[in-house]
Amino acid sequence: MAKKAASKTPAKSAPAKPNTKPRDVKTIGKLRDLAVAVSKRAHSGKEPVIDIPTRTKSNTIWNKKRGILEMGDAAATRELFNLNQAKQFMQTMLHASTIKDLIEADKTSSLRGVFYKAKHTVAGTKENTFDTQDESDPILEDLEVTLGALREELHVFAENRGAMVGNVTLTDKGDDIDCRRMGSGGYALPSIVEPDVIQFKKCEAKFVLHVEKGTVWNRFNEDRFWEKNNCILTHGAGQPPRGCRRLLQRLNQELKLPIICLLDCDPWGHYIYSVIKQGSISLAFESSRLAIPEAKFLGIRAKDYEDCELPEAVKIDLTDTDRKRAGEIAAYPWFEGHKGWQKEIQAMIDNGFKMEVESLITKDISYVTEEYVPQRLEEEDWLE
């Protein structure tokens, strides 16, 4: 997708260290190409520049056929001899250098770590390379799109959040993780789940049930839902972080498991589903490795209030902000032409209230695990 996509082979002059993983060899090659291009221009007396693909809404394209958000072809040139761009040019080079150090040391770091690594006062001035992390994170995203490499491939991790249990065994850095025997806690999802870190081994599970919150996940794990229904159970502690989304996508693509989401009946739940399914505008350049166009939304559905004969207690009034947000979500291109979703969002607005997964406890402690979800699965009653 990146316009300035670097060649696939690293520069021959300085081969990657032995034992470097294939993924890293590729990224190092891209970093070298970037550096070589800049220095070549400098040595030939031309202004060093970098072409950086544009990460804006206007350069985000809804690829209907693939069912994901993608980045368009627009790019902007970052120039060294431009007072408005010189600092960002320097910052881009600094971060590229840190990334190279990380990869060569076979270590990873956080966004904050990379910021600290590059932050210093420029010699002979009182100017800092970076003042705050707010300046640093977008430069890293620039590098991701310029190099056409995921943040994980740059050895930078996001938060670890979420957990997993179920009928699957995987290998994480050489350790076998049997997700059938992870007690009440579960396997904590790491941030980097690329195939050289995590490999799937044995999997009997027929699908993945992804729930929004750890509290709901606890109910399903305690009731051994994954065992009774032969599945994998995940949560992302709210909006799932990248590691969780990428792992779900790999379970979907490599093991062909349907990803079935159980989220709240509110604009936030709908948004989380939308991000899992199509990707987000801010990370559109990574949709092809994060989005799961086949993901299904099992519930909570607006119709459940009547269908499940829920009591008044489950109702949470929609606020004006909720109504506005619902309208925005309904206008997303992938929801816009989707009759089911238009009906769903309208039904929620007509209800005038939201409903949370946890509210199903009003029927019975285990109603959600023993009746609600199994029945919906049986009837394949979901939105996609």
Added chain:
Amino acid sequence: MAKKAASKTPAKSAPAKPNTKPRDVKTIGKLRDLAVAVSKRAHSGKEPVIDIPTRTKSNTIWNKKRGILEMGDAAATRELFNLNQAKQFMQTMLHASTIKDLIEADKTSSLRGVFYKAKHTVAGTKENTFDTQDESDPILEDLEVTLGALREELHVFAENRGAMVGNVTLTDKGDDIDCRRMGSGGYALPSIVEPDVIQFKKCEAKFVLHVEKGTVWNRFNEDRFWEKNNCILTHGAGQPPRGCRRLLQRLNQELKLPIICLLDCDPWGHYIYSVIKQGSISLAFESSRLAIPEAKFLGIRAKDYEDCELPEAVKIDLTDTDRKRAGEIAAYPWFEGHKGWQKEIQAMIDNGFKMEVESLITKDISYVTEEYVPQRLEEEDWLE
């Protein structure tokens, strides 16, 4: 600690179900005693009342000998025939009933779940039992102190947050969890870690290193710090949740492992340490099962800027709020008479800046795991 501590044996009229765990038999007994006391008063024509220990700062006592915060003896009577208290009386009874249902079903629920379970419109009125969760949570805390039972004993869980790896094997609901073989993700800490859920099996580790954030934990796990230094590595994703604190306490008390904390050099880091060590005012009634008076604060220390020859980049200016907060923390009774802590907080204020654990990356990616922490451990250079 609770004034109205119930008798240890359940009412004989309705024995607990067979196979009920000893912990649950005890809690059910306490719930029955509460109910019997209320109904006895009603049947004898007296006003039903409950004595509820007071959870306020003024009823919080610093037990210098034990080194923890405790709740005092003050209690307030909650009366049914009192317009200001009748609703809370009803709410207390409702939640007690939900707790009984949870325990008898051998299931657990979240604070939100318990709220939903009890929320309904009172028959023949337009009045709700509870309107928001803000009303519900304090009633549950009232029950905790009245029954003298931890929230976990009431089968109510908090958030799952944090992870663990290291030289220990434990059993979680019958599953063996070998924390030496948990890959890059780790074992996700559950919320309820009581001895009937989690038992420690084999442990070679000599101490626990507890770090604040998952990002820092990743660095230590990636560098196999726990293997090289024979320890257990935990994080609590910021302020550690109850499950994490309770597990640390059990590791300290049962396995006699020192708990060594690596937190930021800022008032928030100091506060987290204070809570791990002495307990918090709002949960003073649970200190004896959560606080770890022996916990040590390894760093980051104010002196590190000079001692470690850190660059300017690590400095984050203290704000007015930070200075105010630092003053408040310095005045905590357990810090007030502690020369080391008075000096530490003053040194931070004199520096005029905070420092984060992650800033040590400015020295080298693995400086924190390979030099900083091992050196401090070697020299036993910490605050306690």
